[in-house]
Amino acid sequence: MASKYLTLVKIHSFNRMKKWIDSVLGDKKRTAFPFITHPGIELIGEKVSNAVSDGHVQYKAVMAASETFDMRVCCTMMDLTVEAEAFGASINMPDDEIPTVTGRLLNGAEDVERLKVPGLEKGRLPACLLASSLLAENIRDKPVFSECIGPFSLAGRLYDMSEIMVSIYTEPETILLLLSKCTEFLIDYCRALKATGTAGVIMAEPAAGLLSNEDCLLYSSHFVKQVSDAVQDDDFTLILHNCGNGGQCTHAMIESGANALHFGNAIDICEALQECPPGLIVMGNLDPVTVFKQSDPGKVKQSALDLLNLTKSYPNFVISSGCDLPPHTPAENIHAFFEAVDEFNQSL
């Protein structure tokens, strides 16, 4: 354990993410990386709407979570509307829930052709960049990951999710053009996130999990790969999160080029681990609602231990929640999760 901390203290140095990945693969002891941001917002007594709009508030929320729970890795908030808003989509922003896109910005080929790729000064992008920058500057003993949306999920928010699912078959050229513009934007955005000093970006692409493997390759992975080729290196890792994947598009996720894949509770994680190359980090996948939020500490601990034992023979596994922990997840449940990881690691 001490050697792992020494490695982490040096992470803001050359090849830091390569070193982190190597330490995960080389250490029998498990790394844990649940996505914890809402509990941090609650710890500082703030509203979700403030946390997703104000970089300082988001920074304070993540810091609070990092200082309260035994977190060895941190991340910014999973808000899948920031990018769509920058393109011009309308957003509904309640006080205590994650915002959602409303309406449909694009209604066909002409709208897509006219669509301009926004600059990074639009909407709440500066707030997200600020949050990443403050966290990278002030959390020096553990990796901090930024977050962004994936290209297909972004395109779906601009074109309407139901419509894009049909349009990939009825007007594929229009959707491919839209995906190109979304990817151009995401490359710029991820480069800016990289420049803030964070260790990498978690790219959330849940909509692609509704596709077949072939369609996921064509309409998601092909574009995610352009982002990973543009920004990923030994200092900056792309984690591709797809909680919609039930197991049919794991191959497509692997083809994205991301150095780490994050799965939700819809998938059999052992099947995913069998399919993924041993050098690829695989993260997941305790149910954030029925386990983390609705169970008691004893059940959370047992669920975590069961998952750790199930995945014992896979050095590339990082235990995580299947998605962002929801609001009002009991703190004692989160503590129980980390206790389970410590107990498991000490038993090795």
Next chain:
Amino acid sequence: MHTQLLDKLFESVEFGKINLASPYPPAMKGLPGADEITKEALEAGISPDEILNGALIAAMDKVGKKFSEKKIFVPQMLLSAKAMSVSMNHLKPYFADGTVKRKGVFIIGTVFGDLHDIGKNLVSMMVEGAGWEVIDLGVDVKTETFVAKVVEYPGALVGISALLTTTMVNIQPVIEAIKAVSPDTKIIVGGAPLTADFAASIGADGYGKDPGEGIIWLDAQF
């Protein structure tokens, strides 16, 4: 000829051929789709009931099975559901005048706080294709809206969906409010983050892992 038309309609729905103009599926490009074939079938004297039961319901049943078996995915299901839906548009006047009887009423909506509708839209179209009258309340549906519709349509079944871990927790108060005014109303829930255990824990009467399972549950209540 009647059998041929019904077979063509079945195929159009099974493979998502919406109309003549639709380029999908590639193998049926340039051929009439569900829209044109339904019109032709009615003009040929095939009864709306035969069209519904002999082609549409059977086709959507097959589509639902293929989805459950992971042979097709959401896009293909949506295309089939759209093909079925355009066909149903031709049959709606016959429902209104009582020529064709529906199985019952199904009220559906995405729970308050949630603006996602892809799953709900899919289920709505497929349930309608399975012979039910669907009252689609849309998204971000308040508890009182669900309750008001249940009061307006006594005997209706209810479906509630949520797509986010943050909004699925809103379903329980809706179930409780509905049961408070109508204890016998049966409620099915669904959505990507939901599980059967979660559905049971919040007092739902059924859980639809996918639209096909939802329809099986509905038909079992019929």
